[in-house]
Amino acid sequence: MIRSALLALDNSPSSQTALDMAIAFCQRYAAQNDGRTDAIHLSGVAVVDIPGIKAPTSVPIGAGAYKKHRDDTLIKEAEERAEQILKDFEDRCSSTGIPFTAIRSEGLPYEQIESQALSHDVVLIGRDTNFHYETSEDVGATVRKLLIDNARPVIVYPEQMPDNHRVVIAYDGSNPAAHALQMWTLLEIRGPQTEIHVVSISGEEEKAQTRLAQADKFLKFHGLNAQLHYVPKTGRVVDLLAEKVKELSPRMVVLGAYGRGGFKETLFGSSTNQMLETAGCPLFLYK
Numbered sequence: 001m002i003r004s005a006l007l008a009l010d011n012s013p014s015s016q017t018a019l020d021m022a023i024a025f026c027q028r029y030a031a032q033n034d035g036r037t038d039a040i041h042l043s044g045v046a047v048v049d050i051p052g053i054k055a056p057t058s059v060p061i062g063a064g065a066y067k068k069h070r071d072d073t074l075i076k077e078a079e080e081r082a083e084q085i086l087k088d089f090e091d092r093c094s095s096t097g098i099p100f101t102a103i104r105s106e107g108l109p110y111e112q113i114e115s116q117a118l119s120h121d122v123v124l125i126g127r128d129t130n131f132h133y134e135t136s137e138d139v140g141a142t143v144r145k146l147l148i149d150n151a152r153p154v155i156v157y158p159e160q161m162p163d164n165h166r167v168v169i170a171y172d173g174s175n176p177a178a179h180a181l182q183m184w185t186l187l188e189i190r191g192p193q194t195e196i197h198v199v200s201i202s203g204e205e206e207k208a209q210t211r212l213a214q215a216d217k218f219l220k221f222h223g224l225n226a227q228l229h230y231v232p233k234t235g236r237v238v239d240l241l242a243e244k245v246k247e248l249s250p251r252m253v254v255l256g257a258y259g260r261g262g263f264k265e266t267l268f269g270s271s272t273n274q275m276l277e278t279a280g281c282p283l284f285l286y287k
Helices: 013-032 064-096 109-117 141-148 175-187 205-221 237-248 262-267 269-278
Strands: 004-008 041-048 100-106 122-126 154-157 166-170 195-202 226-232 252-256 283-286
Touching (some): 004 109, 013 041, 013 122, 013 154, 041 064, 041 109, 064 100, 100 109, 109 122, 109 141, 166 175, 166 237, 175 205, 175 252, 195 237, 205 226, 226 237, 237 269
Parallel strands (some): 004 041, 004 122, 041 100, 122 154, 166 195, 166 252, 195 226, 252 283
């Protein structure tokens, strides 16, 4: 059961969605626990990416002073925006009675988040969060790095949330997939109306059905029922999974961050971007 969450904060629309969902989740969790608004502690972190701002760039001879002035200006602007974002976060939490900590940090964003994550149950971050405090249509580099090297589950939020209660669990029988299934179940990141769908993709139906039965048995031990889906492997796993996700149009997809064969390809290179950009819903990722 979840007790603390770390929320990455910047100006991106998806970061705002992550904040809205974090507040809503804390309120729903309180309602399920005798109205205890202190059930979950929410920490918001805004990082000033000084190493990124000061990174060496090609400049004409004699332009070093200009770059220093530019860097100092960008750092000051980033600090001011971070302070305003944290103030808005504090106001939101205070108005809803949610216990919180506002964290202002400096350094490489993914390193700062990894460090803070060790004292929290889960990391919440917008898909296009970049800590440049400007909007972007690209998947943030910080998000990519967190998916590969982070000790806690990460929930990546899109700009808009689907309006339903379905969850798709991608299960290939690997340890990471089993870990993601277990962690998602134990953290109880779901509502009473949640409709669970478990998807297994394989070229061998018997193997896929065995995996589905394993996942179904685990969920039943926790009082949860699921609809099971076998998808024949007729192409790239990531493409087939994306098609199934599009068909089911869930509110969240649960994925193992690594896998043997199977879903492994969903989290690297262009496949990472494909899942993040085409799912149209939050991804719960754990290794």
